Each structure stands twice: as C-alpha cells, then as structure tokens.
Amino acid sequence: MNNQQSSGANTGSQNQVESFQYDDDIVRKFTLATLTWGLVAMLAGLYIALQLAYFKLGQNLPWLSFGRIRPLHTNAAIFAFAGNAIFAGIYYSTQRLLRTRLWSDAVSRFHFWGWQTIIVSAALTLPFGITQGKEYAELEWPIDILIAVVWVAFGLNLLQTIRIRREKHIYVAIWFYIATFITVAVLHIVNSLAIPVTFFKSYEIYAGVTDALVQWWYGHNAVAFFLTTPFLGLMYYFIPKAVNRPVYSYRLSVIHFWTLVFIYIWAGPHHLLNTALPDWAQTVGMVFSVMLWIPSWGGMINGILTLRGAWDKLRTDPPTKFLVAATTFYGMATFEGPLLAIKSVSALAHYTDWIIAHVHAGALGWNGLLSFGMIYYLVPRLWKTKPLNVSWMNIHFWTATVGILIYTISMWAAGITQGLMWMGMDSAGKLLYPDFVQTVIRIVPLYWVRAFGGLLYLSGFVLMLVNVYQAIQTASADYTNEVTDRYPRFKALTEKLFSPGFTHERLEAMPMVLAGLALVGILIGTAVEIVPFVTANSYSESIYQGAKVKHYTPLEQAGRDIYVREGCYLCHSQMIRKLDFDVVRYGPESKMEESMWDHPFQWGSKRIGPDLAREGGKFPNLWHYRHMNNPRDLTAQSIMPSYPWLLSDKTDFEVLSKKISVLKTLGVPYSDDDVSNAVALAHAQAKIIVDDLKANGATMVDEDREIVALIAYLQLLGKQIEAPQKVGAR
Amino acid sequence: MIKEALARIPLQHMSIVGLILFILLFAGAVLWVNRKGSDKVYKHLEEMPLDLDSDATARGGVNE
CATH class of the missing domain: 1.20.210.10 (Cytochrome c oxidase-like, subunit I domain)
Structure with a gap:
C-alpha cells in the first residue's frame, strides 16, 4: 500500500535520507x-x-x-x-x-x-x-x-x-x-x-x-x-x-x-x-x-x-x-x-x-x-x-x-x-x-x-x-x-x-x-447532553399522567411525508417558544410530548412564514386547499410559493403499510391492524376530507391527491394531546 | 435500571460540572504548554511549515 518512491543514501545508521514524491x-x-x-x-x-x-x-x-x-x-x-x-x-x-x-x-x-x-x-x-x-x-x-x-x-x-x-x-x-x-x-x-x-x-x-x-x-x-x-x-x-x-x-x-x-x-x-x-x-x-x-x-x-x-x-x-x-x-x-x-x-x-x-x-x-x-x-x-x-x-x-x-x-x-x-x-x-x-x-x-x-x-x-x-x-x-x-x-x-x-x-x-x-x-459533552434524552419519552409521559399523545393516522403520516418532502420546515417552525409574544401570536407554548412521535422532528429554524405548531383547526379544509394552490388567493401579499402539483399528484397509498410498520418498529404505538389496514384507513379519512371540500365548493378533488393527505396532517397540528394537561404536574 | 439511574442525575447542575471540567482542562493545557523544556520543541514545531527544504514545490520543482 505504500506509495513511497524510496531510494536513499545512507548518511548514518539513524538518518537514512530518502527521496519521495508528493501526490499533488x-x-x-x-x-x-x-x-x-x-x-x-x-x-x-x-x-x-x-x-x-x-x-x-x-x-x-x-x-x-x-x-x-x-x-x-x-x-x-x-x-x-x-x-x-x-x-x-x-x-x-x-x-x-x-x-x-x-x-x-x-x-x-x-x-x-x-x-x-x-x-x-x-x-x-x-x-x-x-x-x-x-x-x-x-x-x-x-x-x-x-x-x-x-x-x-x-x-x-x-x-x-x-x-x-x-x-x-x-x-x-x-x-x-x-x-x-x-x-x-x-x-x-x-x-x-x-x-x-x-x-x-x-x-x-x-x-x-x-x-x-x-x-x-x-x-x-x-x-x-x-x-x-x-x-x-x-x-x-x-x-x-x-x-x-x-x-x-x-x-x-x-x-x-x-x-x-x-x-x-x-x-x-x-x-x-x-x-x-x-x-x-x-x-x-x-x-x-x-x-x-x-x-x-x-x-x-x-x-x-x-x-x-x-x-x-x-x-x-x-x-x-x-x-x-x-x-x-x-x-x-x-x-x-x-x-x-x-x-x-x-x-x-x-x-x-x-x-x-x-x-x-x-x-x-x-x-x-x-x-x-x-x-x-x-x-x-x-x-x-x-x-x-x-x-x-x-x-x-x-x-x-x-x-x-x-x-x-x-x-x-x-x-x-x-x-x-x-x-x-x-x-x-x-x-x-x-x-x-x-x-x-x-x-x-x-x-x-x-x-x-x-x-x-x-x-x-x-x-x-x-x-x-x-x-x-x-x-x-x-x-x-x-x-x-x-x-x-x-x-x-x-x-x-x-x-x-x-x-x-x-x-x-x-x-x-x-x-x-x-x-x-x-464524548464527554456528547454523553452529558444526549444520554439523558434516551429516556425523554418516558419522563415526558409521566408529566402528563393520563394524557394520551395521538400518533398520526396513515393519511396524516402520508401528509407529513409530503410536508417533509417539500421542505416546509425551512420556512415554517413548529415550535411555539416560552415567550409571551410567541404565545399571544400562535397559542400555548409547545410541549415536548406533542412531537414525541415525530420521525423526524419538524421544529424548524426559520420563520419566513408563520409557526404551524397549532395550525390544526385554525382554518377549514378548503382554506388549505386554496392556499396551497395559490397563497395569494387568501393572503394577497404572501411570498409563499404556489404548490399546484399537490392538487394533481397522487399520494402513494400502497407504501403506507410499510411506512406504518417501520414507525411501529421505532416505537410509535400502532397496532397490527393499523399496519395491515393502513391503506383502507387512509382512504376512509381521505373520503371525509374530500366530502368536506366538495361540500364547500372545491371541484376536481379525489381522495388520492396529495393535497388531501397534507390537509389531514396540517389539521392535526396542535391537537396531539387528547387529555387536558394536569395542572401542577410539571 | 440505566434509565432510572439517569433520571436521578441532577441535570440542572450540568453547566457547573461542565464549567469546572473546562477550567481544569484550560489550566492543564496552560501548564502543559509551559512545561519545562518545551521551548525547544515548540521552536521546532512552529518552524515546520516554513522549512523550505520540505517544500520543493515552492521553487517549482525538484528538491534534490
């Protein structure tokens, strides 16, 4: 393995001079x-x-x-x-x-x-x-x-x-x-x-x-x-x-x-x-x-x-x-x-x-x-x-x-x-x-x-x-x-x-x-910071004893994957900080439990647009449908890009069972039925959203469109914790 | 067992622990670089990039 071109003149028993070439x-x-x-x-x-x-x-x-x-x-x-x-x-x-x-x-x-x-x-x-x-x-x-x-x-x-x-x-x-x-x-x-x-x-x-x-x-x-x-x-x-x-x-x-x-x-x-x-x-x-x-x-x-x-x-x-x-x-x-x-x-x-x-x-x-x-x-x-x-x-x-x-x-x-x-x-x-x-x-x-x-x-x-x-x-x-x-x-x-x-x-x-x-x-700094977080989920659950943190339905997970694919996290955070002006603008501060099933987390690092941690339920489904198609239809001065392809491209439903299975392996509490019925569950939820969209005037929308999955995901944000927080438990 | 042990570590003191570790490291490094007899070593080391005999390229060719 040695590439040295060694040839040398001996100048002494300890100092053999060698010639060699640099690899420039x-x-x-x-x-x-x-x-x-x-x-x-x-x-x-x-x-x-x-x-x-x-x-x-x-x-x-x-x-x-x-x-x-x-x-x-x-x-x-x-x-x-x-x-x-x-x-x-x-x-x-x-x-x-x-x-x-x-x-x-x-x-x-x-x-x-x-x-x-x-x-x-x-x-x-x-x-x-x-x-x-x-x-x-x-x-x-x-x-x-x-x-x-x-x-x-x-x-x-x-x-x-x-x-x-x-x-x-x-x-x-x-x-x-x-x-x-x-x-x-x-x-x-x-x-x-x-x-x-x-x-x-x-x-x-x-x-x-x-x-x-x-x-x-x-x-x-x-x-x-x-x-x-x-x-x-x-x-x-x-x-x-x-x-x-x-x-x-x-x-x-x-x-x-x-x-x-x-x-x-x-x-x-x-x-x-x-x-x-x-x-x-x-x-x-x-x-x-x-x-x-x-x-x-x-x-x-x-x-x-x-x-x-x-x-x-x-x-x-x-x-x-x-x-x-x-x-x-x-x-x-x-x-x-x-x-x-x-x-x-x-x-x-x-x-x-x-x-x-x-x-x-x-x-x-x-x-x-x-x-x-x-x-x-x-x-x-x-x-x-x-x-x-x-x-x-x-x-x-x-x-x-x-x-x-x-x-x-x-x-x-x-x-x-x-x-x-x-x-x-x-x-x-x-x-x-x-x-x-x-x-x-x-x-x-x-x-x-x-x-x-x-x-x-x-x-x-x-x-x-x-x-x-x-x-x-x-x-x-x-x-x-x-x-x-x-x-x-x-x-x-x-x-x-x-x-x-x-x-x-x-x-x-x-x-x-x-x-x-x-x-x-x-490794000293790494151990101090990272190791305690291996137990984060267990102690976070103990903070909210009796509370249940929802995991994503198959359709919501599909929507989340689209959110990740489009790089939405690069412009929108999902983390309401413990600061008055954040709370007044976006709602109660984010809790660590709310993202405990998020693979990967999407807290973001930049707000070119507003925080989305509590986006769920703020607007009707049709608002999101129109907003993704052209943000200017709803916010005239918005600089957000349009995403018309979400209205035409299809969600890959067939891969959902595999996705849910992998997430189950990672500890997300899906049942075996969730895994085997992922596609059916996704279609069922998509139908509800599509019916709502059509009832409110949307046309040309099918269950398998990506916009439907994305709406399902956005509407869950901020609604992950089902039971009320126990006062004084922290 | 490990999780329970970790849960009992008083993590709020970690900044102080880290600060103490850093001060020890800093003091150790200062003592180390000023150890007796280090002048000669560091004199040699700081000259290393400047040793023209090792940089034949600077003169655009063979250094023999």
Missing part, C-alpha cells in the same frame, strides 16, 4: 472540484435569495421550489465547496508537514471520486424532494452510507499517512485534521441512524425532542468540525506559509485546539433556546457557547498576529489578504455566535434573518475567503504557472468583501426589524403586527439588497475562475511530474515510544493518543 495530482483534483462546486453552490444561493425577493421565480416547478433548492444550496456550499477545499488543503499540507507521500494513491482516488459521487447524488435527489428532512443532513440513507464509507477512507488515508511519516512531531494543523475526521464520523453516524422504508425513504430512529437535540448536536458541530476545525488547520499552515513567518504563538495554538475541541460539542442546544427542550440543556448550551469566545478569539488573534513584522503583505500579496480577511471574519462570526446564544438575544434573533447573516459571515467570510486565499496560493505551485493576475485578485477581494458586508448588514437589518415586529405588543398585551405577512413585506426590499450582495460575491468568484483558468493555460508542460523531496527516514515509531524516559515530546507525537484524547473530549 489529488490536490489538483480537489482544487478544481472546489471551484466547480463553488459555482453551483453560489448560483443556487443567489437563485433562492431572488426567490424570496420575487416569489414568482421558478413558480409552479416542483424541482425548483425554494423548499427543495435551499437544501441543495446548503449541501453544495458545505459539503461540495467547503468539503473539496478542505480535502485539497489537508492533502497538500499533510504531505509536506509529515514529509511523506499520502499513504495510498488508490484510497486517495476512491476518496475523490466517492465524494464527487455523493455530491452528484445529492444534486439528483434533493430537487426531487428525496430528503430526510433534517437540516444539513437531508440526504437519504443510501447516500448516508456512502458518506460514511468515503469519510472512513479519508480518515484511513490521513491516519496511515501520519503513521508512515518521516517527521516525528505532528504540527498543530494535523491535530485539527485528526479531530475533524473523528468528530465528523461520530456526528454523521449517530445523527443518520434510520430505518429504510424504500430505497428513497427512511425514518430516523429518534423522535421529537431527542431528534431535535441529536440534530442540533450534529448541526452545530458540523459547523464546528467541518467548517471550523479543518479550516483552522489550514489557517495554521497557509498563513505562516504565505507570510513566511512562524505562527504567532505555538503554545496558544495548543491551548486553542484543546479548549475548542472540548467546548464546541456542548454548545448545540443553543439552537433550541426558549423551546420545549428542558431548561438544563438550554442552559448548558448557552453557557458553553459563551465560553467559546475564549478559544475562538485566541485562535483568531493567533492567526492575525502571525503577520507581525510582515503587515506590508496585506498590501502586496493578495493570497495573504484573503487569508487574513478570512481570519478576521472568523473572529467576527465567533463573536456573534455566542452573542446569539444568550437566551434573551436569541428571543429576538432566532427564526429571523439575523441567523442567516451570522451563517453567511462564517460561510462567505471565513470559509470562502480562506478557500480563495489557499487556492490562489496553490494554483501557481500545483500547475507551475505564471503568477495570477494581481489586479483581478484584488478586484475579487474587494467585490467579495463588500458583497459579504452588504449581505450581512442587510440581513441584520431584516432580522432585527422582523424580530422587533414579532415582539411588538401594546400596553393591553395585543400584538402591534398581528398579521404575520406585515412583518414579511417590510423586509422584502432587504431581500433584494441581500441578493445584490450575493451577486457581488458571485461576480468576484467568476473573476477568480477566469483568472485561474487563464493561469492554468500557462501551466508548465511538466507540471504533472511529481515533486520530489528528500528527508531522513524517521526512526521506527514504536522504538521511540517505548524507549526509557517517556517524555511529553513523545505524547505530542503520538497520533493515536491525540486522536483518543480528542475523542474523549467530544
């Missing part, structure tokens, strides 16, 4: 993939930004609706653009820091092509509504399995490369890479556990509050360990390289690593503040989020101060400019994150566009600019080209920076405006803006501004594509010749480790010990 071909592949998928991700982002400003865009086309393209945008940005950038940077820097070629060419290629297959699979499934309905974890189970396999291949290649290294010490960037591999593996596997119904449909094993906590433990730490730790590793390698200075404080980088890895994993519940999540978990999430200021700013300062004595590089060297601006955005985003995790701030900001601003300051500013700086640094070296056009790089830098600022400032304004409007109540306790759409139309102009900011950012990126393309045209004819380096062979690791006088130096040179400690670090 794989780095080139990941670099080009980064640029390709970056374009796709940004185009998709611009498209959905324009849809919010102008709802008619893509109207009546199911596969281009906001709820289906938004996951495509997020997956493309995170896993395709940032993912490929990470792999390019990791494979380039790891080989050089460890003075060895990657362990296996075959595994590297499997990693590359496997990852691209995952991305293409996502692009082919998400627009068709094939989704698990959990943010940033939408991909269905066959793709999830492929992700796990490819990720393990990446980890194997990384760890084995470390094993065969020639450099004894492991630079801190590699520590961040190791933590990335281990934690993302744990996150992905735990969060993706599901039972398949068909090849394109599965149900998560978790439900309700447990699913919410696991999902945001995953979601938050996907940001932490996919979009932060690997990029910090890249920062610790590429900034010193670009400015030709050692990192400001290596000691600080070590403290940065351990504190970040330990703290980050606890902070997930800050996505669920003021919700039905138990207060202790919310407090843990908030406290640890605030503590994140310490390592985040330690790392940011460490990165920026690496320029000490070389500040002129900011003026003269565009890659440095990108890298340092990225680190600055990292500092800003990681200041804003803990701020948003304070409960009282979250009350205003959560579900609004302030969160979108925060996310994009990180994605566009931190991940985007750092990737661009890294690629500008790498292209002349990987292809042996003439220098890239400096003027164009500078234009790219300013269009990107100004684009991000326009984006974030407009979304701050939109988020704070809408949040304050939601909170607005008069002295009598009445809402100042009772009609939700009032708060939407106020911010639509800002959606145009946001789209302009995104367009600027995209324009700069297109300039980068042209710049890189033109540079590659000047590539040296021998650029594919592998770069040869020489370095003494590293004495057998085991011989070192087990020799007398074990010291700290050796501990920091032991990758598996490092990996083990990092794993322990993340």
Whole structure:
C-alpha cells in the first residue's frame, strides 16, 4: 500500500535520507472540484435569495421550489465547496508537514471520486424532494452510507499517512485534521441512524425532542468540525506559509485546539433556546457557547498576529489578504455566535434573518475567503504557472468583501426589524403586527439588497475562475511530474515510544493518543447532553399522567411525508417558544410530548412564514386547499410559493403499510391492524376530507391527491394531546 | 435500571460540572504548554511549515 518512491543514501545508521514524491495530482483534483462546486453552490444561493425577493421565480416547478433548492444550496456550499477545499488543503499540507507521500494513491482516488459521487447524488435527489428532512443532513440513507464509507477512507488515508511519516512531531494543523475526521464520523453516524422504508425513504430512529437535540448536536458541530476545525488547520499552515513567518504563538495554538475541541460539542442546544427542550440543556448550551469566545478569539488573534513584522503583505500579496480577511471574519462570526446564544438575544434573533447573516459571515467570510486565499496560493505551485493576475485578485477581494458586508448588514437589518415586529405588543398585551405577512413585506426590499450582495460575491468568484483558468493555460508542460523531496527516514515509531524516559515530546507525537484524547473530549459533552434524552419519552409521559399523545393516522403520516418532502420546515417552525409574544401570536407554548412521535422532528429554524405548531383547526379544509394552490388567493401579499402539483399528484397509498410498520418498529404505538389496514384507513379519512371540500365548493378533488393527505396532517397540528394537561404536574 | 439511574442525575447542575471540567482542562493545557523544556520543541514545531527544504514545490520543482 505504500506509495513511497524510496531510494536513499545512507548518511548514518539513524538518518537514512530518502527521496519521495508528493501526490499533488489529488490536490489538483480537489482544487478544481472546489471551484466547480463553488459555482453551483453560489448560483443556487443567489437563485433562492431572488426567490424570496420575487416569489414568482421558478413558480409552479416542483424541482425548483425554494423548499427543495435551499437544501441543495446548503449541501453544495458545505459539503461540495467547503468539503473539496478542505480535502485539497489537508492533502497538500499533510504531505509536506509529515514529509511523506499520502499513504495510498488508490484510497486517495476512491476518496475523490466517492465524494464527487455523493455530491452528484445529492444534486439528483434533493430537487426531487428525496430528503430526510433534517437540516444539513437531508440526504437519504443510501447516500448516508456512502458518506460514511468515503469519510472512513479519508480518515484511513490521513491516519496511515501520519503513521508512515518521516517527521516525528505532528504540527498543530494535523491535530485539527485528526479531530475533524473523528468528530465528523461520530456526528454523521449517530445523527443518520434510520430505518429504510424504500430505497428513497427512511425514518430516523429518534423522535421529537431527542431528534431535535441529536440534530442540533450534529448541526452545530458540523459547523464546528467541518467548517471550523479543518479550516483552522489550514489557517495554521497557509498563513505562516504565505507570510513566511512562524505562527504567532505555538503554545496558544495548543491551548486553542484543546479548549475548542472540548467546548464546541456542548454548545448545540443553543439552537433550541426558549423551546420545549428542558431548561438544563438550554442552559448548558448557552453557557458553553459563551465560553467559546475564549478559544475562538485566541485562535483568531493567533492567526492575525502571525503577520507581525510582515503587515506590508496585506498590501502586496493578495493570497495573504484573503487569508487574513478570512481570519478576521472568523473572529467576527465567533463573536456573534455566542452573542446569539444568550437566551434573551436569541428571543429576538432566532427564526429571523439575523441567523442567516451570522451563517453567511462564517460561510462567505471565513470559509470562502480562506478557500480563495489557499487556492490562489496553490494554483501557481500545483500547475507551475505564471503568477495570477494581481489586479483581478484584488478586484475579487474587494467585490467579495463588500458583497459579504452588504449581505450581512442587510440581513441584520431584516432580522432585527422582523424580530422587533414579532415582539411588538401594546400596553393591553395585543400584538402591534398581528398579521404575520406585515412583518414579511417590510423586509422584502432587504431581500433584494441581500441578493445584490450575493451577486457581488458571485461576480468576484467568476473573476477568480477566469483568472485561474487563464493561469492554468500557462501551466508548465511538466507540471504533472511529481515533486520530489528528500528527508531522513524517521526512526521506527514504536522504538521511540517505548524507549526509557517517556517524555511529553513523545505524547505530542503520538497520533493515536491525540486522536483518543480528542475523542474523549467530544464524548464527554456528547454523553452529558444526549444520554439523558434516551429516556425523554418516558419522563415526558409521566408529566402528563393520563394524557394520551395521538400518533398520526396513515393519511396524516402520508401528509407529513409530503410536508417533509417539500421542505416546509425551512420556512415554517413548529415550535411555539416560552415567550409571551410567541404565545399571544400562535397559542400555548409547545410541549415536548406533542412531537414525541415525530420521525423526524419538524421544529424548524426559520420563520419566513408563520409557526404551524397549532395550525390544526385554525382554518377549514378548503382554506388549505386554496392556499396551497395559490397563497395569494387568501393572503394577497404572501411570498409563499404556489404548490399546484399537490392538487394533481397522487399520494402513494400502497407504501403506507410499510411506512406504518417501520414507525411501529421505532416505537410509535400502532397496532397490527393499523399496519395491515393502513391503506383502507387512509382512504376512509381521505373520503371525509374530500366530502368536506366538495361540500364547500372545491371541484376536481379525489381522495388520492396529495393535497388531501397534507390537509389531514396540517389539521392535526396542535391537537396531539387528547387529555387536558394536569395542572401542577410539571 | 440505566434509565432510572439517569433520571436521578441532577441535570440542572450540568453547566457547573461542565464549567469546572473546562477550567481544569484550560489550566492543564496552560501548564502543559509551559512545561519545562518545551521551548525547544515548540521552536521546532512552529518552524515546520516554513522549512523550505520540505517544500520543493515552492521553487517549482525538484528538491534534490
């Protein structure tokens, strides 16, 4: 498996110098993939930004609706653009820091092509509504399995490369890479556990509050360990390289690593503040989020101060400019994150566009600019080209920076405006803006501004594509010749480790010990937060002794699956928070029991439209029928897309028995009769709804239309608890 | 049995427990990086990315 081209001259019994080649071909592949998928991700982002400003865009086309393209945008940005950038940077820097070629060419290629297959699979499934309905974890189970396999291949290649290294010490960037591999593996596997119904449909094993906590433990730490730790590793390698200075404080980088890895994993519940999540978990999430200021700013300062004595590089060297601006955005985003995790701030900001601003300051500013700086640094070296056009790089830098600022400032304004409007109540306790759409139309102009900011950012990126393309045209004819380096062979690791006088130096040179400690670090927080929720259903039932929590009828479940398919959760929450203005607007606060049979939970994270937790019974069936066909018929200023296909497409009744059977396996209290009679039960309930619709004037509606199942589901929301709540039982 | 045991854990104290763990980790990390004799190690480590002998690519070719 070893791909080393070793030939060497002996310079002594302990220092046999060997020559070897770096595998830069794989780095080139990941670099080009980064640029390709970056374009796709940004185009998709611009498209959905324009849809919010102008709802008619893509109207009546199911596969281009906001709820289906938004996951495509997020997956493309995170896993395709940032993912490929990470792999390019990791494979380039790891080989050089460890003075060895990657362990296996075959595994590297499997990693590359496997990852691209995952991305293409996502692009082919998400627009068709094939989704698990959990943010940033939408991909269905066959793709999830492929992700796990490819990720393990990446980890194997990384760890084995470390094993065969020639450099004894492991630079801190590699520590961040190791933590990335281990934690993302744990996150992905735990969060993706599901039972398949068909090849394109599965149900998560978790439900309700447990699913919410696991999902945001995953979601938050996907940001932490996919979009932060690997990029910090890249920062610790590429900034010193670009400015030709050692990192400001290596000691600080070590403290940065351990504190970040330990703290980050606890902070997930800050996505669920003021919700039905138990207060202790919310407090843990908030406290640890605030503590994140310490390592985040330690790392940011460490990165920026690496320029000490070389500040002129900011003026003269565009890659440095990108890298340092990225680190600055990292500092800003990681200041804003803990701020948003304070409960009282979250009350205003959560579900609004302030969160979108925060996310994009990180994605566009931190991940985007750092990737661009890294690629500008790498292209002349990987292809042996003439220098890239400096003027164009500078234009790219300013269009990107100004684009991000326009984006974030407009979304701050939109988020704070809408949040304050939601909170607005008069002295009598009445809402100042009772009609939700009032708060939407106020911010639509800002959606145009946001789209302009995104367009600027995209324009700069297109300039980068042209710049890189033109540079590659000047590539040296021998650029594919592998770069040869020489370095003494590293004495057998085991011989070192087990020799007398074990010291700290050796501990920091032991990758598996490092990996083990990092794993322990993340598992402590994981165990504290997740394990108590294994019992959540049992104690939640005890709160409402005697109460019965309804599970979905087969037709309601079919409707729920349509709700998930269309990505309704991306615009509508199903969680009325323990806040006066939420309760006055939507009804009594949501209880955790109400979603205890929800596989997956659909609490949502954004309110582009109103909360739906107590939607059931608010409006007659015909209202929903007409609303889904054209929301403007009922709310003139609505920006919600129309869903006319729900009135014509048919519900798949035949698969219902299998669906109910799987849910029964997961603990939903269906009887055997429910499973065997699922289709008949669904038809019976559908007939009642259709009769009601026809009696009120609807025409051309049959029992098997998707709109009927969706109405059945919507009309149950908020009516899951059958018996009244026992006063004082909590 | 496990569920019952978990149900008895005073979860409201978890923030304090976590905070104490973090302080211990932070103090341990500070002591660790300032241990006696670490200067030499960290000097070597911080120079690693800059070691031009290992970055033949920077000069666009073979480093032999």
